[in-house]
Amino acid sequence: MAIAAADVEKVVREFVARVKDDAPEFGNDTPLYADGVGLDSLETAELSAVLEDEFDTDPFAGDELPQTLGEILAFYAGVPSGARA
Template sequence: MKGKRLKVKIKKIINDVSEEEKEIGLSEETELYEDELSLDSLDVATLSVKLEEEFGKDPYTEAQKNGNTFPEKVGDILKFYRHQK
């Protein structure tokens, strides 16, 4: 899955996990853990599971396996899936 459909699907999953009451217009620059979304560790675990269920892999588990840093922005998650085969 590429392009706009991928972006829409990932943004929907992130919005579902986020407990923010306000509507947030997510962009690739939206930070996952700071003021905009403020995801906590339980949110991140939930996000990881939902992404893996949807796409078969998740950027958190892969980062841990490969010694990379976890995604910090929405764009980091999009980039991960854009580079999957």
């Protein structure tokens, strides 16, 4: 059973709300960086740690960084619940 997308989305949205007071509304295709949500490198590292703590695996640990919420959700869709990467 894969990790529930709603759970992942909730964690990401709560994180963004906490670190970005002026964060725009964003959807699955909104860039997480620069002209999108505006996460910087430190905030991205923190999001990585939060996701790993919550779901025991981290979409930022691979060769390519996820660029959108949709890419993070797609990563977790293929990860069994409780699995370590």
